[in-house]
Amino acid sequence: MADLARPAHFQSETAPGESRATSASIKLDIRGVTKRYGAVTAIDDVSLSVGDGEFLTLLGPSGSGKTTLLTAVVGLTAPDRGEVWIDGALATYAPPYKRDIGMVFQNYALFPHLSVFENIAFPLRMRHRDAATIRRQVSRVLDIVELGHTADRLPRQLSGGQQQRIALARCMVYQPSIIVMDEPLGALDKRLRDSMQVEIKRLHSQFGITILYVTHDQEEALALSDRICLMRDGAIEQLGTPHELYFRPRTIFAANFIGDSNIFEGIVRSSSGDVVAIETEGGLTLHARPGTQRVNAGDHIQLTIRPEHMQIVPAGDLAANQISCHVESVLFAGSLMKVFCRTDRGLAIQANLIASRQELRSGTPVQLGWSAEDVVLLQGERR
Amino acid sequence: MSFGAVDAKADAMQPAAAHSPQPAPSKRLVWAMPLIPALLFLTIFFIYPVADLLLLSFTNKSGAFDLEQYRAVYSSKVYIDVLLITLKIALMIVAFCLILGYPVAYLLANAAPKTRARLVIWVLMPFWTSFLVRAFAWMILLGNNGPITKAVNIFGPEPPIKLIYNLTGVMIGTVQALLPLAILVMMAAMQNIDANLTRAASTMGARGGQAFWRIYFPLSFPGVAAAGLLTFITAMGFFITPALLGGPRETMIAQIILVQVQELLNWRFAGALSLLLLALSFVVFLLYDRATGLSSQAQSTQPGRVQRPPGRLAATWSASLLAILGWLGSASDAAMKALEAVFPRRNDRPGRRGPGLLQIAVGMVLVFLVAPALIVVPVSFTSGSFIAFPPVGFSLRWYETYLGSPVWVAATLVSFLVALVTGLLATILGGAAAFVFIRHEFFGKRMLVALFIAPLVIPRIIIAVAMFYLFAKLGLIGSLWGLIIGHTVLALPFVVVTVMSVLKSYDERYDHAALTLGATPLRTLRHVTLPLIKPAIIAAFLFSFVTSFDELTVALFISAGTVTTLPKMMWSDLILQMNPTLAAVSAVILIIATVIVLAAEAIKRRASYE
Ligand SMILES: Nc1ncnc2c1ncn2[C@@H]1O[C@H](COP(=O)(O)OP(=O)(O)O)[C@@H](O)[C@H]1O
Ligand SMILES: [Mg+2]
Numbered sequence: 001m002a003d004l005a006r007p008a009h010f011q012s013e014t015a016p017g018e019s020r021a022t023s024a025s026i027k028l029d030i031r032g033v034t035k036r037y038g039a040v041t042a043i044d045d046v047s048l049s050v051g052d053g054e055f056l057t058l059l060g061p062s063g064s065g066k067t068t069l070l071t072a073v074v075g076l077t078a079p080d081r082g083e084v085w086i087d088g089a090l091a092t093y094a095p096p097y098k099r100d101i102g103m104v105f106q107n108y109a110l111f112p113h114l115s116v117f118e119n120i121a122f123p124l125r126m127r128h129r130d131a132a133t134i135r136r137q138v139s140r141v142l143d144i145v146e147l148g149h150t151a152d153r154l155p156r157q158l159s160g161g162q163q164q165r166i167a168l169a170r171c172m173v174y175q176p177s178i179i180v181m182d183e184p185l186g187a188l189d190k191r192l193r194d195s196m197q198v199e200i201k202r203l204h205s206q207f208g209i210t211i212l213y214v215t216h217d218q219e220e221a222l223a224l225s226d227r228i229c230l231m232r233d234g235a236i237e238q239l240g241t242p243h244e245l246y247f248r249p250r251t252i253f254a255a256n257f258i259g260d261s262n263i264f265e266g267i268v269r270s271s272s273g274d275v276v277a278i279e280t281e282g283g284l285t286l287h288a289r290p291g292t293q294r295v296n297a298g299d300h301i302q303l304t305i306r307p308e309h310m311q312i313v314p315a316g317d318l319a320a321n322q323i324s325c326h327v328e329s330v331l332f333a334g335s336l337m338k339v340f341c342r343t344d345r346g347l348a349i350q351a352n353l354i355a356s357r358q359e360l361r362s363g364t365p366v367q368l369g370w371s372a373e374d375v376v377l378l379q380g381e382r383r
Numbered sequence: 384m385s386f387g388a389v390d391a392k393a394d395a396m397q398p399a400a401a402h403s404p405q406p407a408p409s410k411r412l413v414w415a416m417p418l419i420p421a422l423l424f425l426t427i428f429f430i431y432p433v434a435d436l437l438l439l440s441f442t443n444k445s446g447a448f449d450l451e452q453y454r455a456v457y458s459s460k461v462y463i464d465v466l467l468i469t470l471k472i473a474l475m476i477v478a479f480c481l482i483l484g485y486p487v488a489y490l491l492a493n494a495a496p497k498t499r500a501r502l503v504i505w506v507l508m509p510f511w512t513s514f515l516v517r518a519f520a521w522m523i524l525l526g527n528n529g530p531i532t533k534a535v536n537i538f539g540p541e542p543p544i545k546l547i548y549n550l551t552g553v554m555i556g557t558v559q560a561l562l563p564l565a566i567l568v569m570m571a572a573m574q575n576i577d578a579n580l581t582r583a584a585s586t587m588g589a590r591g592g593q594a595f596w597r598i599y600f601p602l603s604f605p606g607v608a609a610a611g612l613l614t615f616i617t618a619m620g621f622f623i624t625p626a627l628l629g630g631p632r633e634t635m636i637a638q639i640i641l642v643q644v645q646e647l648l649n650w651r652f653a654g655a656l657s658l659l660l661l662a663l664s665f666v667v668f669l670l671y672d673r674a675t676g677l678s679s680q681a682q683s684t685q686p687g688r689v690q691r692p693p694g695r696l697a698a699t700w701s702a703s704l705l706a707i708l709g710w711l712g713s714a715s716d717a718a719m720k721a722l723e724a725v726f727p728r729r730n731d732r733p734g735r736r737g738p739g740l741l742q743i744a745v746g747m748v749l750v751f752l753v754a755p756a757l758i759v760v761p762v763s764f765t766s767g768s769f770i771a772f773p774p775v776g777f778s779l780r781w782y783e784t785y786l787g788s789p790v791w792v793a794a795t796l797v798s799f800l801v802a803l804v805t806g807l808l809a810t811i812l813g814g815a816a817a818f819v820f821i822r823h824e825f826f827g828k829r830m831l832v833a834l835f836i837a838p839l840v841i842p843r844i845i846i847a848v849a850m851f852y853l854f855a856k857l858g859l860i861g862s863l864w865g866l867i868i869g870h871t872v873l874a875l876p877f878v879v880v881t882v883m884s885v886l887k888s889y890d891e892r893y894d895h896a897a898l899t900l901g902a903t904p905l906r907t908l909r910h911v912t913l914p915l916i917k918p919a920i921i922a923a924f925l926f927s928f929v930t931s932f933d934e935l936t937v938a939l940f941i942s943a944g945t946v947t948t949l950p951k952m953m954w955s956d957l958i959l960q961m962n963p964t965l966a967a968v969s970a971v972i973l974i975i976a977t978v979i980v981l982a983a984e985a986i987k988r989r990a991s992y993e
Contacts, residue, residue: 074899096898109896113914126901
C-alpha cells in the first residue's frame with residue numbers, strides 16, 4: 001500500500017479513497033481489527049461502524065472479546081492488525097489521551113485518593129482549564145447526575161449507584177463525542193440497574209453522544225440499544241437492531257443467547273410456493289416461510305421458534321404447525337407461564353403462555369400450534 | 384541477553400505490519416528503560432564481582448587456570464571439617480526454626496486480621512533489628528556471670544553448665560536470629576490456605592487431629608519447605624552470631640572466609656571457599672527441590688502456567704508422608720480422646736475459653752524473640768564500669784561516653800548518611816524495576832526477578848568479599864559511596880519485593896481511566912499511580928534504610944578509617960572487649976530500628992482507600 005510509511009501518530013487528514021470514514025454520519029469505524037494474547041485470539045478480524053449519535057451495544061458471553069474491542073477503540077491496547085478510525089481520522093495507534101473518547105469502567109475506577117470533585121475535575125486539569133471553568137463545569141455535571149451534595153466526599157463514601165453516576169459525570173464533563181462503557185451496571189442490583197438504564201438512555205438522547213456500550217445482559221442490550229453487535233469468540237455473530245436480533249436470529253448461538261428458543265434440526269422435504277416443509281428429528285413436519293432465504297429440498301437445516309409464539313390450539317385448528325405433546329412441568333412467572341412439554345417421541349418443547357386462571361397439570365395432553373412466519377430458519381454453524 | 388529474544392518474538396507475532404497501511408508505533412524497549420539502571424547497577428556491583436571472585440579461585444598467581452586452591456581445601460582436613468560443621472549447624476538451626484516457628488506461623492495465619500496485625504509486629508521487629516545487637520544481648524545474658532547462666536546453675540551442678548562459647552550458645556543465638564524469617568515465610572504461605580478445607584474435613588467427621596495432619600499440614604508444606612530452605616541458606620553463610628557466641632569448635636565456613644580475606648588477603652582461597660559454600664547451598668537446594676517440588680508448587684500459583692508434575696521421588700515421598708500424617712492424626716486424636724475421658728466435654732455448655740496450650744507456647748516463642756534484645760536498654764544505664772545485669776545504679780555516663788567520643792559520633796553520622804542515600808537509591812532503582820516486572824511480560828522475566836532477589840539469598844559474606852575485591856581495585860574502600868553501593872545491592876530485594884507486591888494488587892484500571900481522561904503516561908504516574916502506592920514506596924524506603932543502618936557484613940570490609948559505620952565500630956569493640964558503651968550504642972540502634980520498622984508497618988497498613 002502506498003501509505004505504508006506514514007507516521008503512526010494520530011492523523012487528522014484522511015487517505016484518499018477512504019470515503020467510508022469521512023462520511024459525516026460515521027463516528028467510529030473499526031476495520032478488520034485483530035488482537036491476540038499468546039495463543040488466544042481475543043478479537044478476530046472485527047469490522048464495525050458506529051453512526052454519529054448512535055447507541056451501539058456489544059453483547060456477548062464473558063470472554064467473547066468485548067472488553068478487548070473496547071480498549072482497542074479507546075487506545076488502551078494496540079491491535080495486532082486492522083484500523084480504528086475516529087471522526088474520519090486514522091487513530092489505530094494514537095495514545096488514549098489524544099482521543100476524544102470517554103470511558104466508563106467495569107468497576108467505575110474512581111480514583112480512591114481524590115474527592116468526588118477532584119475526580120470529576122481530573123480530565124479538565126489534564127486539559128489545563130482554569131480554576132473557574134473547572135468549578136463551573138464540575139458543578140454542572142454534578143447537577144446533571146443529581147449528586148451536587150457529594151462533591152467533597154471520597155468515592156468509598158458513596159453507594160454503588162452513586163459511584164456509577166460519578167463515573168458517568170467524570171466522563172461527560174469534558175464532553176467527549178464518544179463514550180464507551182464496559183458493563184457499567186454489572187455491579188449494581190437489579191432495581192438500581194433498571195433506574196440507571198433509564199438515566200443512561202436519557203443522557204444519550206439529551207446530549208446526542210455516540211455510545212458504545214458493553215454488556216453480557218441481553219435484556220439490558222435489548223432495552224438500551226439502537227443496534228446490537230452480538231459477539232462470540234472474538235468475532236461478530238450478528239449485527240442488527242434489537243428487533244432483528246430477537247425476531248430474526250441467524251444462528252443457534254444468537255437464538256439461544258437472546259431470549260428463550262426451541263431449536264430443531266431437520267431436512268427440507270418440499271418447497272411449494274413460499275412455504276417449505278421440513279421434517280425434523282423426532283418425526284415432526286414443520287412449515288416455514290423462508291422469505292428471501294433460499295432453501296432447496298434435501299437441505300439440512302436448523303430452525304428456531306420462540307416459546308411465546310406457541311399457543312395451545314384446539315384439535316383440528318388451522319395453524320400451519322401443530323404438534324401434540326403432554327405437559328412435563330410448568331414454571332409460573334407471574335404474567336407468564338413457561339410450559340415445558342414433550343412429544344411422544346421424546347422431543348422437548350417450551351411454550352410461554354399468557355398466564356390464565358386455568359391450571360396446567362403435568363401429564364395433561366396439549367396441542368401446540370404456531371404460524372409459519374414464526375419459524376426462523378438458521379444458518380448452519382459458522383465454524 | 385534476553386532482550387534480543389523479546390524483540391524477535393514481538394516481531395514474529397506481528398505479521399500484521401505487511402497488511403496494515405501503518406506500522407505499529409515503535410515499541411523497541413522503551414518499556415524496559417526503567418529496568419536498565421537497576422540492571423546495570425546489579426551487573427556491575429553484584430554479578431560481576433561475585434563472578435570475578437569465583438573465577439579467581441580457579442587461577443594461580445600468574446593468572447593461569449589452576450585448581451591449587453581446591454587442592455589446598457581438599458588436602459587440609461580443617462576445611463572439610465569446617466564445611467561439615469557448617470552443614471551440621473545449619474541443619475540443626477533449620478530444624479529448631481521450623482519446629483518453634485510452625486505453631487507461631489499457624490496461629491498468626493489463622494488469627495483475625497486485626498489480631499494478626501498486632502502480633503506480627505513481634506516477629507517483624509526482631510526480623511529487622513540487628514543480629515549484632517541481639518548477639519550482644521545474648522553475650523550479656525549467657526555470659527559466665529550472666530543472669531541466665533546463673534539461674535541454670537542455681538543448684539551448682541558440677542561441672543557448671545556453660546551456655547556460651549559452645550554449640551548451645553550458637554544454637555540459642557542463631558535460632559533466635561533466623562526464627563523470624565522462618566515464621567514470616569510460613570505465615571505467608573499459610574494465609575493462602577482456605578480455612579474452609581479443614582472445616583469441611585471436620586463436617587465429614589474428621590476429628591481435630593486428623594483434620595490438621597491430613598488436611599492442613601500437607602497444605603502448609605510448601606510454606607514449610609520454603610521457610611526451611613531460606614533459613615538453611617542464610618544459616619550456611621552466617622558468621623556474626625557463631626563468632627560471638629560459639630567456641631573454636633563451632634567455627635563456620637563464613638568465619639574462615641572472613642579471616643582469609645581480612646587477615647591474610649588470600650583472595651583466591653576465599654574465592655574457593657565461597658564457591659564451595661555456594662555449591663553446597665545449591666546442591667541442597669536441588670535435592671530439596673526434588674524432594675518437595677518446591678519450585679513447581681511456586682509455579683502453579685501463577686495463572687496460566689501448566690503445573691509440572693512432581694518427580695517420582697516426590698511421589699514416593701508424598702505417599703509415605705501421607706501415611707505418616709494419617710498416623711500422626713490418629714495419635715493426636717487418641718491423645719485428645721484420653722484427655723476427654725478424664726475431662727468429659729459437655730454438649731450443653733460452650734467449651735472452655737482462654738489461652739490453650741498452643742497460645743501459651745506461641746507466647747513463649749514470641750518472648751524468646753523479642754525480650755532478650757531489650758536487656759541492652761537497662762544495662763546501658765548502669766553507673767558501674769562493667770557490664771552487669773541487673774545493672775548497678777543508674778547513670779547516663781555511658782551515653783555521655785558515646786556522645787563524647789568523636790569516633791562514635793562520626794560512625795553514627797556515617798551510618799545515618801549511608802542509610803539515607805541507600806534508602807533513596809534502592810527505592811528509585813528497585814521501584815522502577817518493579818514497575819517493569821509487574822507491567823510487562825517478557826522472555827527471561829523470572830530469571831531477572833530472581834537476579835534482583837539473589838542478594839537476599841546468596842550468603843552475604845560472599846557478596847561482601849566480592850565487593851571488597853572489586854572496590855579495592857576501584858578505590859572505593861573507606862568511601863561513603865562504597866558503603867552506599869554495597870548496601871543498595873543488599874536493599875534492592877526488599878524494595879523490589881515490596882513494590883512488586885503492591886503493584887500486583889494495584890488495579891490498573893485507575894491508570895487506564897487516567898489515560899482515557901486525557902492524562903499522559905507521566906502525569907498518570909504522578910497524579911494517580913504514585914499517590915496510590917505511596918505507602919508501599921515509603922515502606923520500601925524505610926526497609927532499605929534499616930537494612931543499611933544495621934548492616935555489618937559488607938561494612939566490615941568496606942569501612943575504613945573515618946568512614947566507618949556504627950555496627951562496624953561495635954563489632955571491632957565487641958571482639959576486643961565488652962564495655963557498657965556498647966550497651967548504649969546498642970540501645971540507640973535498637974530504638975532507631977524499631978521506630979523505623981514500626982513506622983513503615985503503620986504506613987503500609989494505614990494505606991487502604993477501599
Ligand atoms: N491482557 C490479557 N492477557 C491475556 N489474555 C487476555 C487479556 N485480555 C483479554 N484476554 C483474553 O482475551 C479473551 C477476550 O477477553 P475480553 O475482551 O476481556 O472478553 P469480555 O470482555 O467479552 O469478557 C479472553 O479469552 C481473555 O482471556
Ligand atoms: Mg469484559
